[in-house]
Amino acid sequence: IVHTLKTNVPPLSVRLQKLKEVFHEKYGQWPVFYARAPGRVNLIGEHIDYCGYAVLPMAIEQNILAAVSVSDSKTIQLANTEPKYKDFSVSVDGISIDRENPQWHYYFLCGVRGIQEHLSLSSLAGMCCVVDGTIPASSGLSSSSALVCCAGLVTMEASQKSLSKVTLAETCAKCERYIGTEGGGMDQSISFLAEEGTAKLIEFNPLRATDVRLPDGAVFVIANCCVEMNKAASSHFNMRVVECRIATKMLAKARGLDWSRLLKLGDLQKELQVSLEQMLELVEEVLHPEPYSRDEICKTLGISAEQLCEDILSANTQHATVFKLYQRARHVYGEAARVLQFKAVCDSSPADAVAQLGDLMNRSHASCRDLYECSCPELDQLVDICLQAGAVGSRLTGAGWGGCTVSMVPGERIESFLQTVREQYYVPDARRSALEKQSLFVTRPGGGAAIFIEE
Numbered sequence: 001i002v003h004t005l006k007t008n009v010p011p012l013s014v015r016l017q018k019l020k021e022v023f024h025e026k027y028g029q030w031p032v033f034y035a036r037a038p039g040r041v042n043l044i045g046e047h048i049d050y051c052g053y054a055v056l057p058m059a060i061e062q063n064i065l066a067a068v069s070v071s072d073s074k075t076i077q078l079a080n081t082e083p084k085y086k087d088f089s090v091s092v093d094g095i096s097i098d099r100e101n102p103q104w105h106y107y108f109l110c111g112v113r114g115i116q117e118h119l120s121l122s123s124l125a126g127m128c129c130v131v132d133g134t135i136p137a138s139s140g141l142s143s144s145s146a147l148v149c150c151a152g153l154v155t156m157e158a159s160q161k162s163l164s165k166v167t168l169a170e171t172c173a174k175c176e177r178y179i180g181t182e183g184g185g186m187d188q189s190i191s192f193l194a195e196e197g198t199a200k201l202i203e204f205n206p207l208r209a210t211d212v213r214l215p216d217g218a219v220f221v222i223a224n225c226c227v228e229m230n231k232a233a234s235s236h237f238n239m240r241v242v243e244c245r246i247a248t249k250m251l252a253k254a255r256g257l258d259w260s261r262l263l264k265l266g267d268l269q270k271e272l273q274v275s276l277e278q279m280l281e282l283v284e285e286v287l288h289p290e291p292y293s294r295d296e297i298c299k300t301l302g303i304s305a306e307q308l309c310e311d312i313l314s315a316n317t318q319h320a321t322v323f324k325l326y327q328r329a330r331h332v333y334g335e336a337a338r339v340l341q342f343k344a345v346c347d348s349s350p351a352d353a354v355a356q357l358g359d360l361m362n363r364s365h366a367s368c369r370d371l372y373e374c375s376c377p378e379l380d381q382l383v384d385i386c387l388q389a390g391a392v393g394s395r396l397t398g399a400g401w402g403g404c405t406v407s408m409v410p411g412e413r414i415e416s417f418l419q420t421v422r423e424q425y426y427v428p429d430a431r432r433s434a435l436e437k438q439s440l441f442v443t444r445p446g447g448g449a450a451i452f453i454e455e
Contacts (some may be wrong), residue, residue, distance in 0.1 A: 008101045015132065016452075017067070019081065023067040023130045026079055031067035031130075033157055034452040037149035038063040039135035039413050040190040041140045041222055041406050041443060042397045043199060045366050046341040047224050047372055049184025051244050052266025053336040054203040056212060056343060057186055058445040059194030060222070062135040064143070064150040065199040066430040070158045073126030076112065079103050081132040099180035099315075102132075106179055107144050111151025114175025115159070118167070136438055138228035140398020145187035149449055157451050165192040165448070166207050182241045182314060194448035201343050212346050214445070215353045219409050223386065223421055224439035225378040226432045227402035235316040236401050240372065242317045244332060246297055247287065247325040249312070253301060276337040283333065287326035294321060324373075331371035338364055358392030358408050364396035374400030382425055383407075389420035414442065 016034065022030050028129040038059040045055030077089040088105035095113055097106045108131070116124055131150070135143035152172045156163055163171070169192040173185035177290045193209040200209040211434065214220075229236075248268050252259035255272060262268055269279050298308055309318055338360045345356045365383055369375040379396045382405050385396035391407035398404060409417045 004444045010093050015134075016067075016290070018069045019065060019130060019132050020133075022079075022081055023069075023128075026130060026368050027069065027077070027128045028450050029069055029128070031454075032069050032347075033454075035068065035153040035157065035449070036063050036151050036452070037068045037146040037153060037191045037449040038194060039146050040187060041141060041220065041404070042186065042192070043220070043406060044361060045335060046364065046396070046398075046400070047240055047374060048332050048335050048339070049186040049204065050182060050241055050264070051184070051332045051336075052204060052264040052270075053332065054201055054333070054339055055184075055186045055200055056339050057190040058199035058214075058220075058443075059190055059448060060140065060141060060443045062133075063446075064131060064133045064135065064146040064152050066132075066154050067130045068154050068158065069128045071126040071128070074123075076124070077111075077128045078102060078108055079130045082132065085131075091153040092126060097178045099178070102179050104147065107147045107176075108151040110175045110178045111153075111172060112155045113178060114171050115147075115152045115155040115168075117165075117175075118163075118171045119156075119159065119161055121159055124155065127154065127158050129154065136224055138403065139224050140396070140400065141222070141399065142187040142191070142228070142405025143323075145172070145176060145183070146180075146191055148172050149188050149191040153449055153451060154185075168192050168449075170207055180314075180316060182238050185296070190418070190448075192449050194446060196445060196447040198445050199346075201339070205228075206335045208297045210343075212343055213349075214346060215349060215357065217411050218354045218357075219411050220443050221386075221391070221407045221409055221414070221417065221421075222397075222404050222441055222443050223382055223407065223425070224404045224435070225376070225382045225402060226429075226439060227376055227378050227397060228400035232342050235319075236374070237399050238314045239317050239320060240311055240328060240374065242320070242413050243323050243328040245278060245312060246292075246323055247283075247329040250292075250297070250300060250325060251282060251286055253330070255282070259301065266336070267327060269333075276333050276340075279333045280330065283326060283329045287329060288328045288337060291322040291324050294323075297323065327371040327373070331367045334367055334371075335364060354392055354408065354410060361393030361395045361406075361408060362387075367394055368400060372400075376401055379405060382421075385421055386417075389424070390417045418442075424455075 024058045040057045043059040079087045085104045149172045165236040169189040172188040198211040249259040252262045383394045386407040394407040397406040
C-alpha cells in the first residue's frame with residue numbers, strides 16, 4: 001500500500017524550500033504536502049511496451065515536484081515555477097482535456113481525472129498546486145508522464161485514499177490516453193516502481209518490475225540533441241502504434257487466427273506459442289518490405305475502408321495512406337529479444353559484460369533508425385560523436401524524433417568523453433551551447449514517486 005510512498009520531508013532541500021515560498025507567495029497559505037515523480041531513461045527496449053513486451057528503464061534524478069494544499073473551494077488551481085507555463089484554474093466538476101492542444105495543465109488534469117475515475121469519486125477536493133520540474137520538456141525523458149504521475153499521486157493524497165504503486169502506475173498509464181498518446185505504460189511504471197541503485201525490467205499484463213543490477217565500471221550519460229518532440233502534438237508516435245496493430249492483424253490472418261481481436265504483436269506471439277526468433281521468421285515469410293497501401297490492407301483483411309478508419313486507425317492517423325508493416329514488426333521482435341539478452345548479461349555479469357551491453361545498445365539504435373525510423377539526423381550525429389568519444393554503446397532513448405541519447409561509458413573514460421561531446425556537439429552551435437548545462441549529464445538509477453509530509 002502506498003504509505004510506502006510516504007515519508008517525512010528531509011531537512012528541506014533548497015529546491016523544496018524555494019517551492020514552499022513560491023507557493024506561499026502565490027496563494028497566501030502554506031502547502032500541506034508535496035509529491036514527487038521522477039523522469040526516466042530507457043536503457044533498451046524502445047517502442048515495444050505498447051506491443052506488450054518488456055522494457056528496461058531506470059528512474060533519473062530529474063523529477064516533477066508539486067506543493068499542494070487542499071480546500072473545499074471546488075476548484076483546482078495550478079501554477080508552474082517556469083513562467084512560460086501559464087497558471088490555470090478549473091472547477092472540479094468541469095474538468096475537460098483538449099487533445100488538440102496539449103498544454104502542460106492538460107497533462108496534470110489527465111492524472112486527476114484518471115484517479116477520480118479509478119476511485120469512482122463523485123466529486124474531488126479543491127486544490128492549490130505549484131509544480132516545479134527539472135526534466136527537460138519534450139526530450140524523451142518522460143517529463144509529460146512524470147507530470148501525469150505526480151498529478152495522480154496528488155489527487156490520491158488530496159482525496160485521502162490509498163492505492164498500491166502498481167495500481168497507480170496502471171491507472172496513470174491509461175489516463176495519459178485522454179491527451180491522445182497511445183503509450184504502453186513503461187514511463188508511468190518506472191516512475192512509481194523505481195528504486196534507487198537499480199534499473200528495472202518492467203513486464204506487462206500483469207505489471208511487474210524486477211531489479212537489474214547494472215555492471216560496475218560503466219557509467220550512463222544522457223545527452224540531449226536539442227530537437228524537441230511532443231508525442232501528443234504529432235502523429236509519428238500513434239502512427240507507429242497503428243502500424244504495429246495492422247502488422248499484428250496481417251500476421252494473425254496469415255496464420256488462420258481470429259485477427260479481429262488481436263491488437264499487439266506480443267499477444268500474437270503468446271497465441272502462437274513460438275519464440276521471438278520464430279516470430280522474426282514469420283515476418284520474413286508473410287510481410288513484404290515495400291510499404292502497404294490502405295487498399296492492400298483492406299483486401300487482405302477483407303474489410304472496408306470505413307472499417308479500417310473506425311476500428312484500426314487512431315484519431316490522428318486517419319490521414320495515413322502508406323504503412324511499413326514489415327519494418328515495424330521486425331524492429332519490435334528484434335528489440336524484444338535484445339531486452340532479454342541485456343538482462344541476461346547483467347544477471348550473469350561475464351568479464352566482457354560492458355562490451356556485450358554496448359553492442360546491444362548499438363544494435364538497438366540501428367534498428368530504431370533504419371527499421372522503426374524514429375531517429376533524426378541530429379540524434380544520429382550525436383550517437384556517432386558519443387561512440388567516437390569513447391562510449392561502448394549509444395542509442396536514442398524515449399520516443400525519438402528528437403530528444404536524448406543514452407550512452408554507456410567506461411568509468412575511466414568519463415571526463416574525456418564529456419569534454420569531447422561538449423566540444424563536438426554543443427560548442428559549435430550557439431543554441432545547443434546555451435542549453436548544454438541541462439543537456440549533458442551523468443545519471444544513476446534514482447528512486448520512485450513519493451509523497452512528503454512536513455513534520
